[in-house]
Amino acid sequence: MALLEIDNLRAEIEGQEILRGVNLTMEPGKVHAIMGPNGSGKSTLAHVLTGRDGYTVTGGEVRFDGQNILEMEPEERAAVGLFLAFQYPVEIPGVTMTTFLKEAVNSLRKARGESELDALQFTKQLRQRCKELGISDDMLRRSVNTGFSGGEKKRAEVLQMAALEPRLAVLDETDSGLDIDALKTVADGVNSLRAPQRSMLVITHYQRLLNYIVPDVVHVMVRGQIVRSGGKELAEQLEAHGYAEYAEQAAA
Amino acid sequence: MGATAETVEQVREATSQKYKYGFVTEIDEERPPKGLNEDIIRFISQKKGEPQWLLDWRLKAFRHWLTMKHPNWQKVSVPPYDFQEAYYYAAPKSDADKPQSLDEVDPKLLETYEKLGIPLKEQEALAGVAVDAVFDSVSVATTYKQKLEEHGIIFCSISEAVQEYPELVQKYLGSVVPYSDNFFATLNSAVFTDGSFVYIPKGVRCPMELSTYFRINAENTGQFERTLIVADEGSYVSYLEGCTAPQRDENQMHAAVVELVALGDAEIKYSTVQNWFPGDENGKGGIYNFVTKRGACRGDNSKISWTQVETGSAITWKYPSCILEGDNSVGEFYSIAITNNYQQADTGTKMIHVGKNTRSRIVSKGISAGHADQTYRGLVRVSPKADGARNFTQCDSLLIGQTCGAHTVPYIESRNRSANVEHEATTSKISEDQLFYCRQRGLDEENAVALVVNGFCREVLQQLPMEFAVEAQKLVGISLEGSVG
Numbered sequence: 075m076a077l078l079e080i081d082n083l084r085a086e087i088e089g090q091e092i093l094r095g096v097n098l099t100m101e102p103g104k105v106h107a108i109m110g111p112n113g114s115g116k117s118t119l120a121h122v123l124t125g126r127d128g129y130t131v132t133g134g135e136v137r138f139d140g141q142n143i144l145e146m147e148p149e150e151r152a153a154v155g156l157f158l159a160f161q162y163p164v165e166i167p168g169v170t171m172t173t174f175l176k177e178a179v180n181s182l183r184k185a186r187g188e189s190e191l192d193a194l195q196f197t198k199q200l201r202q203r204c205k206e207l208g209i210s211d212d213m214l215r216r217s218v219n220t221g222f223s224g225g226e227k228k229r230a231e232v233l234q235m236a237a238l239e240p241r242l243a244v245l246d247e248t249d250s251g252l253d254i255d256a257l258k259t260v261a262d263g264v265n266s267l268r269a270p271q272r273s274m275l276v277i278t279h280y281q282r283l284l285n286y287i288v289p290d291v292v293h294v295m296v297r298g299q300i301v302r303s304g305g306k307e308l309a310e311q312l313e314a315h316g317y318a319e320y321a322e323q324a325a326a
Numbered sequence: 327m328g329a330t331a332e333t334v335e336q337v338r339e340a341t342s343q344k345y346k347y348g349f350v351t352e353i354d355e356e357r358p359p360k361g362l363n364e365d366i367i368r369f370i371s372q373k374k375g376e377p378q379w380l381l382d383w384r385l386k387a388f389r390h391w392l393t394m395k396h397p398n399w400q401k402v403s404v405p406p407y408d409f410q411e412a413y414y415y416a417a418p419k420s421d422a423d424k425p426q427s428l429d430e431v432d433p434k435l436l437e438t439y440e441k442l443g444i445p446l447k448e449q450e451a452l453a454g455v456a457v458d459a460v461f462d463s464v465s466v467a468t469t470y471k472q473k474l475e476e477h478g479i480i481f482c483s484i485s486e487a488v489q490e491y492p493e494l495v496q497k498y499l500g501s502v503v504p505y506s507d508n509f510f511a512t513l514n515s516a517v518f519t520d521g522s523f524v525y526i527p528k529g530v531r532c533p534m535e536l537s538t539y540f541r542i543n544a545e546n547t548g549q550f551e552r553t554l555i556v557a558d559e560g561s562y563v564s565y566l567e568g569c570t571a572p573q574r575d576e577n578q579m580h581a582a583v584v585e586l587v588a589l590g591d592a593e594i595k596y597s598t599v600q601n602w603f604p605g606d607e608n609g610k611g612g613i614y615n616f617v618t619k620r621g622a623c624r625g626d627n628s629k630i631s632w633t634q635v636e637t638g639s640a641i642t643w644k645y646p647s648c649i650l651e652g653d654n655s656v657g658e659f660y661s662i663a664i665t666n667n668y669q670q671a672d673t674g675t676k677m678i679h680v681g682k683n684t685r686s687r688i689v690s691k692g693i694s695a696g697h698a699d700q701t702y703r704g705l706v707r708v709s710p711k712a713d714g715a716r717n718f719t720q721c722d723s724l725l726i727g728q729t730c731g732a733h734t735v736p737y738i739e740s741r742n743r744s745a746n747v748e749h750e751a752t753t754s755k756i757s758e759d760q761l762f763y764c765r766q767r768g769l770d771e772e773n774a775v776a777l778v779v780n781g782f783c784r785e786v787l788q789q790l791p792m793e794f795a796v797e798a799q800k801l802v803g804i805s806l807e808g809s810v811g
Contacts (some may be wrong), residue, residue, distance in 0.1 A: 126762050148765040157766075164763040168781030177777055178767035185768065217781065238767065 075140060077102045077273050078242055083134035085122045092118045094298035095134065100242070103270040107284055108277045109309060110295035111317045116277045117161060119295070120246040124158045125151050138242070153185035155241030159231040159248055166218040171230065172197060174218045175237045182238065203236045207263045225256035232263035243267070244275045249283040261286030281313035296320045361410040364388065367516055370415050374485050377492060380499075387505035387515035394509045401701040401733060402641050402670040404614065407579060414517045414550075470534070479532055479563075480525040484552050487523035494525055498556050502585040502622045502649070510581040511618040518552035518583070526561035526592070535791050536565045551582040557592035559625060564595040566794060580639075582617045590625025590652065595633070597790055598646075599798055602638035607808075609668025609697070612640025619646035623655035623681075631658040632675065633789040635798050637805040640669060645703065647676035650684035650712075657686040660786040664779075664805045665698030665730070674704035674735075679715035679745070688719040691783045695726035695809035701733040708745040715742060721751040724782050726775065726809050776803025 080098040084091065092115045100106055110116050122129050123136060125148040136144050143151050166174065176197075180190040191199075197214075204211040209229055219227050228248055235243050245264065249257055264287050268274070276287055284292070284306065292308040293300045294317070301320050302308065358369050367388055371381040396404075474481050480491060487495050505515040526532055557563055567584075580602070586594050596619075605612025615638075621630035632646040642665075648657025659675035677686035690702045702723070708715045723732035734751050756778050764774035780787065780799050787795050787802075 124766055127758065147770070148762060149768050149770050152766055152768040160763065160766075162759075164757070164759045166760055166763070166778055166781050168784035169777055174764075174767070174777070177769055177773065178764075181768035181770070181773065234767065 076100060076137075077139060078275075079135075079137040080123075081135045081137070083119075083122070083136060084132045085118065085129050086132055087118070087129050091132070092129075092298050093122065096295075096298070096300055098293065098300060100273050100275065102241075102273055103268075104290045105268065105274045105276060105287065106291045106293060107287075107289040107309065108275065108293045108295050108300070109279070109281070109312055112279065114295045115298040116279075116295055117246055118298075120158055120244045120275075120277055123151075123244060124148055124156060149181065150185070152238075152240075153182050157235055157238055157240030157243045159228075159235060159243060159245045161247040161250060163219045163222075163227040163231055165220045165222075167220045169218050170215055171218055171233075172200060172214045175200060175234060178234070179237060200237060203233060206266065207233060207236060208259070209233055209263075224251040225253075225259070228252060228256065228260045229263065232260055232267070236263075236267055239272075241271065242273045242275065244277065246277050247279065248276070249278055249280060257283065258286060281309045284309045294320055358413075358415055360413055362388075362412070362414055362517065366414050370517060370519065373415065374488070376488055379496060380488060383500065383505060384516050387512050388517075390506050391509070391512040391516055394512060397509055400643055400672045401699070401703075401735075402643055402672045404641060407614070409513075412579065415519060473533065477530050477533065478527040479530060480523065481536055482523055484518075484521045484523045484554060487554075491523070491525070494556065495523065495554065498554055498585070498587055499552075500585075502587060502620050503583050503618050508618060510616045511583050514550045514552060514581050514583045514618070518550045521552035521554070521582070523553070524555040524563060524565060526557045526563045528558045529560040530558075531561065532563040536563065549580050551580070553582070553584040554587075555585070555594060555596070556587045557589065557594050557628075559589045560591040561589075562593045562595075564597070564791060566597045566599075566791060568599045568601070578612075579614045580616065582619075584617070584619040584646075586619075586621030586630055588621065588623050588625065588628035588630050588655075591627045592625065593629040593631075594621060595631045596621070596646075597794065598632075598634040598636075599790075599794070599801065600634070600636045600638050600642070601801060601805075603640075604638050604669050605640040605667065607667045607696075609640070612669070613638065614641045615639035615643065616641075617644040619644060620649065620676075621647070621657070622649045623652050623657065623684075625655070626652040626681070627654045628652050629656040629658075631656075631660070631789070633660040633786065634662070634673075635786070635790070635801070636661070636663040636671060636673060637801055639671075642669075642671040642673055644673050645675050645705075647678070648686065649678045649680065650686065650715075651680045652684075653681040654683045654685075655681055656684070659686075659688045659690070659704075660789045661690045662693070662783045662786045662802070663691070663700055663702075664693045664802065665695070665700045666806060666809050667696040667698060669696075669698045669700075671698075671700040672703055673700070674702045676705040676707070677717060679706075679708045679712040679717070679742075682712060683714040683716075684712055685715070686717045688717070688721075689785055690719075690721045691786055692721070692723045692732055693726065693779055693782065693806070694723065694730035694732045695806055697729050699731040699733075701735060703735045703737075705737040705739070706747055706749075707737075708740040708742045708747065710741045712742050713744050715745040717745075717747045719747075719749045721749075722782070723751075723753045724779065725753065725755045726806070772803065772807055775806050775809060779803070779806060 076099045078100040080096050083093050083096040085093040096119060108116050131144055135142055138154055183190055200214060201211050219230060248260060276289060289306055292304055292306060294302040358366055364385060367384050371384060503511050505512060555565060588594050602613040623630055630648050636642050646659060650657050657677050663671045663673050665671050675688055688704060692700050692702055694700050702721045706717045721734045725732055732753060736749050738747055740747055760778050761774045764777060780802050787798055790798055
């Protein structure tokens with residue numbers, strides 16, 4: 075069965091329609107990329123999937139593991155295994171990464187009817203994850219994203235993904251604001267988290283990220299619709315020719 | 327509205343009804359009539375078997391009080407209060423009037439205790455359950471008391487201290503907050519019923535927080551509580567007042583006085599968690615908490631540190647202060663004030679630099695939600711002789727929602743050119759972005775608010791004794807339940 079099925083999804087913000095009938099199906103373990111010009115609705119899709127306030131869904135359905143998730147609260151969607159790596163991770167001063175992730179993991183476990191982890195056990199696990207991802211565990215003692223560089227923020231998102239073990243991770247413009255070295259580090263982290271039961275939806279404006287996180291399927295999104303889908307070679311074509319032909323197609 | 331507030335209201339209603347009927351049928355000679363006059367004060371003093379000097383002091387305070395007016399400079403609106411309509415002495419309740427077991431206590435109150443992780447035995451004590459023989463609080467208390475006595479530490483009720491250590495009480499009572507100090511402190515001096523007394527002898531480091539024991543035994547200290555702590559030369563004590571659990575209380579007006587005296591090289595750390603009934607979500611009911619707290623660093627190199635977590639009461643009005651008389655003495659004030667619904671708070675501190683090279687540090691974190699309004703009001707005064715005095719003040723306000731208010735009113739008076747006074751202030755809001763970020767990670771909305779607010783308060787929470795800090799963190803979340811969404 076498909077992990078994620080988006081069926082003719084329509085959504086607007088402040089009366090303006092942004093998603094105009096999105097269709098997308100993802101199988102477990104697959105990596106899909108969504109590419110598209112600025113303003114095409116890529117980030118809106120990420121936010122509507124994860125239940126952010128301010129968007130009105132006007133039509134369509136989103137099924138996660140067969141379950142309609144559009145009526146769920148954001149934390150309920152997190153509990154079924156949906157994770158968003160933010161384009162702009164948010165600072166939470168005074169809350170250490172360890173505390174934050176412990177709260178998060180235990181909230182998820184509680185929602186799933188599992189017992190909470192004790193602090194010692196959890197911290198040990200988290201250090202191990204840092205090691206695996208090549209992230210200095212100094213980060214665990216710092217306040218969430220507070221005073222982090224652009225690269226640190228994105229690495230912190232990858233660390234969170236590792237700690238929360240989602241079934242579907244949506245990566246919203248994870249490459250934005252990163253130089254090539256930082257991009258490689260982040261991509262290595264993401265790749266190490268690829269697993270047969272974990273799908274990823276990589277949203278990006280540029281093809282370069284897809285040199286490092288190689289997708290199974292590439293979709294082109296223009297004006298709130300997916301206008302073309304193909305293999306990874308589609309990303310290369312886009313890099314060479316741009317989005318111009320699709321823009322005309324969508325407008326027509 | 328938070329479950330805490332709701333519960334306390336319900337419990338309060340239940341108890342006040344019971345109370346009412348109880349007193350219609352049995353008029354108690356332990357309870358003199360309403361109102362405030364010299365006869366009532368004589369009655370209180372006589373009941374307590376006080377020496378003449380203390381009665382004279384009370385009467386002097388009362389006569390002075392008659393010449394005073396209710397202050398109105400504060401940024402809280404206090405409904406008119408008729409002092410002649412109140413009772414000023416009530417004997418402690420007998421066990422027969424109390425709930426006989428936790429089964430008789432409102433389950434919601436118990437739920438709150440559960441959330442705070444308070445052990446069962448303590449829950450019984452807090453809910454005012456008549457304690458049975460199995461829970462031998464007397465023997466627990468005795469064990470602690472013996473340990474303290476080995477060090478020569480005196481820790482008892484102020485009534486007991488008046489009997490047992492009259493010379494110490496007479497020497498220090500009113501020496502930091504004089505009987506004529508202010509409207510409420512003067513009233514307290516006239517009618518105080520009980521409170522705590524602590525004396526730490528020279529060179530003694532108090533081996534335990536004066537807290538766990540106190541928490542169980544703190545019931546019925548009354549609405550005019552009087553506390554006096556004296557740390558003799560080179561001694562140290564950490565004192566913890568109050569409780570994270572909502573306490574039942576039938577008195578609306580609380581006007582306590584706390585006096586601290588630190589002699590040379592002594593240190594006093596005084597932590598408060600105040601969680602009295604804050605009123606309901608429409609601003610009905612709730613405690614008025616008008617407290618005068620002041621510490622004197624009398625000796626050189628002495629230190630007094632106030633830490634407060636104020637989440638309860640309909641109106642909070644207090645300025646725990648330090649008078650830095652000794653050279654190189656240090657005063658600190660760390661504060662978290664949370665106001666939700668229609669709560670009001672006007673709180674802060676006064677740091678009075680008198681000695682040379684005196685230092686003070688003020689960290690105030692105010693959180694306002696609902697229709698609440700709060701003000702940080704602080705005075706830093708540097709007297710002409712206080713060469714090299716230094717102060718650092720940080721006031722941060724966090725707003726939740728659109729209908730609350732936060733104000734910062736710092737007064738700085740420096741009469742010495744060598745003094746260095748710094749003030750920083752910020753105001754921020756909990757952002758939708760922060761809440762969504764937390765919720766995407768799995769936290770529900772209330773836990774998300776609690777997490778962000780705890781982060782905001784971290785610097786102050788860290789000042790609390792360890793086991794208490796954990797409870798205080800939970801309390802922060804519970805106090806803000808229902809403030810978003």
